[in-house]
Amino acid sequence: MTGHMFIQTTMVVCMHVVGLAMLLATWRLLRGPTVPDRILALDTLSVTAIAELMLFGMYLNSAVYFEAALIIAMLGFGSTVVLSKFVLRRDIVE
Amino acid sequence: MITFIQIVLSILLLFGCFFILVGALGLVKLSTFFKRLHAPTKASTLGVGCVLVGSVCYHIFLGEDPQPRELLITVFLFITAPISAHMMAKAALSLLMETRPELPGHKTAKEEQLPPPEPRRDDADADDAKAPISRDSQ
Numbered sequence: 625m626t627g628h629m630f631i632q633t634t635m636v637v638c639m640h641v642v643g644l645a646m647l648l649a650t651w652r653l654l655r656g657p658t659v660p661d662r663i664l665a666l667d668t669l670s671v672t673a674i675a676e677l678m679l680f681g682m683y684l685n686s687a688v689y690f691e692a693a694l695i696i697a698m699l700g701f702g703s704t705v706v707l708s709k710f711v712l713r714r715d716i717v718e
Numbered sequence: 719m720i721t722f723i724q725i726v727l728s729i730l731l732l733f734g735c736f737f738i739l740v741g742a743l744g745l746v747k748l749s750t751f752f753k754r755l756h757a758p759t760k761a762s763t764l765g766v767g768c769v770l771v772g773s774v775c776y777h778i779f780l781g782e783d784p785q786p787r788e789l790l791i792t793v794f795l796f797i798t799a800p801i802s803a804h805m806m807a808k809a810a811l812s813l814l815m816e817t818r819p820e821l822p823g824h825k826t827a828k829e830e831q832l833p834p835p836e837p838r839r840d841d842a843d844a845d846d847a848k849a850p851i852s853r854d855s856q
Contacts, residue, residue, distance in 0.1 A: 671762050
């Protein structure tokens with residue numbers, strides 16, 4: 625087993641584990657009894673999507689997925705804050 | 719031939735993935751929202767940080783394009799995760815405000831509160847009573 629194959633196998637295993645984490649977060653998003661649960665599940669989904677994209681970029685050895693991960697990070701934070709603000713005040717732009 | 723840096727990178731990636739999975743499991747298994755809030759905001763952030771540091775090291779040591787750009791996402795996530803957790807906790811608190819238990823000794827707490835709104839209602843009644851008088855005087 626060469627070193628390159630070793631680290632590629634590790635990346636595939638990690639991608640499967642992170643995909644399982646995304647499935648668990650999706651389950652909480654669909655089932656969540658309250659609205660903040662769904663917001664939290666969306667936030668977790670964006671965070672795990674960043675990890676999955678970076679692992680995929682490492683696996684394919686391309687830098688394209690960095691921009692996608694950065695945009696998901698920024699939009700995930702913005703959407704979390706805006707959704708929480710909506711739950712808090714029933715209004716976004718006051 | 720597996721070099722030392724590849725073993726370290728693999729351990730870093732598996733560590734990060736383990737913490738991401740722990741965060742998602744906590745999101746599913748814990749009982750109330752305020753317990754669930756802890757798992758993804760701390761464990762998943764640590765796991766993503768480990769994966770991103772692993773990506774930086776991979777591109778520096780084994781890739782062709784050594785630029786530490788992933789540190790941008792790491793710093794951004796580590797700054798924004800507590801803020802979003804705080805906002806979600808505030809939102810959940812505002813929804814659960816009616817079902818929260820009363821303060822211990824809440825009767826004396828009510829007595830020590832700011833003056834109740836009855837005097838203001840009296841003032842409003844007095845204003846209403848004053849208005850016809852002024853109209854009569856005119």
